[in-house]
Amino acid sequence: MQPKGEGASPSKRSPAVPTTEDQIKEKYLERAIRELNQLTHRLQECQGCARGNLMPVLGSGHPQADVMLLKYAPSAAEIEEGVAYYGRAGTAIMKSLKRLAVDPLAVYGTLCVKCPLADPSAAEPECVARVVEEIAIIEPRCIVVMGEAALDCLNDVQIPLARTVEPLPGQVQRLTPSIDVICTPDIDGSLDAEEPKQDFWRAFRALGDWYADLPPY
DSSP states (O other): OOOTTOOOOOSSOOOOOOOSHHHHHHHHHHHHHHHHHHHHHHHHHOOSSOOTTOOOOBOEEOTTOSEEEEESSOOHHHHHHTBTTOSHHHHHHHHHHHHTTOOGGGEEEEESOOSOOSSGGGSOHHHHTHHHHHHHHHOOSEEEEESHHHHHHHHHSOOTTOOOOOOOBTOEEEEETTEEEEEEOOGGGSSSSHHHHHHHHHHHTHHHHHHHTSOOO
16 A cells, blocks of 8 residues: 555656757667677678688778768778778778768778678678668768679668669769768779779769768757
C-alpha cells in the first residue's frame, strides 16, 4: 500500500531523454559508432570471400561525415595496414582536401570491395552490398565515386530511392533525395603520370565548390 499523501512511484525509471541539440548530436554519434563497430565485426567474421588469412580493409574517417569517398578495391598499402586510403592515395587526398579547404574531419573513406582479393570482381555480391549499410550509417551528403568500377558498383547495389549516376567527372549529380554524387577518375590510377593527376584534380575540385555551398547548420 502507498503511504497517505504520497503519489505512486513508477516501477521503472525512464531513461534520460536528450533535450539539447548537442545531446541529440551526441546520441546520433554514439549510435553511428556502435553501428560501425557492429559492421566491422560482421566484416571480420565473414567467410564469403576467399581472402585466406588476410583481414578486410576497413573504412576510415568520421562516423557522421558530410563527404564519403568511395574506391572500388584496396591497394597493397591499404591491404597491409587494413585501413582504406592509407598510403599514397590517402596522402594525395589529404593534400587535395587541404587545397580545397575541406575539413578532413568531415570526410569518411571506404571501398566497394573490402576483402583483399587477387581479382576484386570475385567478391561475393552480399559482401559488396555492405556498402549500402555503410552509407546508411554515415548518412553522407555527398559521395565522391572514384573510377568506373566504383561507379558501376554504386549503380548496381540497391540503395533506397537511388537514381542511376552517369559517368560525368566533376559534375554534381543527385543520387538520392539527400545524397549528391561527384565522379572522379580512380585515384590509384592517377598518381604515376601528370595527365592522369590533372584529370583527377579537375574532377575532384568540384568537391570544394560543393562543400563551400553547404549551409552552416
